[in-house]
Amino acid sequence: MNALATYLTTQLPAMLQFTERLVNQDSPATEPANIQQAVALVQAKMEALHMTVHQLNANHPGTILIGELPGTLPGRPVILSGHLDTVFPTGTTAQRPFTTTQSLMSGPGIFDMKPGLTMGLFAIQALQALQLPHRAIRMLVITDEEKIHRDSTADQALAQAAQGADFALNLEGSAALNQVTTTTRGGMIVEVAVQGQAAHSGAAPEAGRSAILELAHQIIQLEALSDLTAGLHVNCGTITGGSSENIIPDFAKTQLGVRFKTNAQREHLLAQIQAIAATPTVAGTQTTVTVKTKIDSLEPTTGSQTLLQIADQHAQAIGIGPLAAIASGGASDAGIIAAQGIPTLDGLGIVGGKAHTKDEFAVVESLLPRTQLIAALLQITHQFN
Template structure:
């Protein structure tokens, strides 16, 4: 049975093919394929990258429980902000350039399927880097805040697997022999979350917790996912493993010039001029900037509430921002 991201892949592949573009799956032998489509592959100049992802954070079945709805200007539903519309916008930008007979640069569309888990257990970061080699600019269609900002720098991110091991025992007959891994994990979570310092850019979130096998057994195993260092206590052991990480999106020497070109395009289109901003939340733009490719991020739909049941996007911003990126690319040297 196909999971939703597989069905989305097929839908996008068919759509691109029907519009005269070839879609190719990279690292297709893994569970996390990367979809690539090219325009002007043989052009002699350096390539440009359109980047996005097709996965969301929501479990299978969420879309059936609360399907996507457009009510006037407001789009709601799972992925309505992060980032189904952004993927559509990236595709629309590529097709707009094709229809305009754009030929100045090769343009490569890269859509990944595991961004929300920071490409855990897959070589996606390396695949993005390989597919983007030699590029002179990147445009990432992550969702944007409704303030008309464009992201020029982001924090990095990591997923750290942490497992506490205790001693199992019957909670009624011989509780003194047990050492609760769940109890110790609770203490570690409190310590970890206390390290958050938003003003200093330190963000810690223990977002997935498990442990125990029965209500009447002192649990000897309890994993979670955090991104901090900590100390252990007597009777338990703690194992920490960095499962995956993504580089911060750095503001490069060429970032300001790329933003200025985007702003000039906004004036040409009689759109409000976007401003540059720094933000938290890692994205694949960090993969591009780590390889010295000036990149603008949050070029997708404007809205809010990402990763929650109340996420939304503003429909008109989809057209406006796709047109803005396409116009910017059309005027690059």
């Protein structure tokens, strides 16, 4: 066993304990007080590792915790990123707290993705304890990923915080010990709002311009933009509009949930949505299209393929290779970082499954080898940027 593996084995109880504390802290993105309590746990650990710590937009929705550590190897910093929020409301951890057997862990966020943060932090700890040379590290902890940043500006803040990095490792989980993610679909929320002309539907219907009727025509066209074989889906998820059955409605809107495989697809789709909005069926109505939030897709690049090859060599040395590069249907913040031109691998965290359900689980034996892989990648000398 090499020194990293030996050291990490001694840290397994501490890693489980830290994970337990993280999991037992409720952290829905919508509860800033809970988020701050979860952030405080990570921040204290970062400070214990002598990292310089600050928060962007502290106490606001979508705050990002940043921990930085100078390198003893040359080169731009390496990003370790992950999110602290879960999809579960406050009170869930009281009902079903962290539990573990020899083989499996459970609890809210046990796969998606609290152990990933434990693994990143203990990879840093191992490098320090063993005085191994390592790259400069910038750890980014996001707090409203599950809401795809719809109530915050964290997507822009994350893009900003990623600037100047050499490469990035996102610590979401994977389904198997030898898997990492090189492709994720992107997502966005688009609001399509129609303004019409109100009128009494009995006295003067000819004076009205129905926003609901116009929106109905548009919804048929918008949904038809979906192309599932191309990985593109448009879902008119909500509609609102009108005020009374005897008034021609002057207002209607829909929120679109959009998923796409490439950022080029997204731009093309947005142009199509704009074109539909610009050509009304009901004359005299006007439509505005607003992108509420977006997460870029993660697409393989020359840089990310090189990073994958390097990771594969280390994974094989650790005994969890050869690595399989997986395409994931779910959006992830890795896409936002990669869109800044930074080679990015995702899915480096814990192995498990059933995210977003009460049956969510994680595999204990994946903690150590995959933490070792993260630590190994913080030691590479290859420069990407």
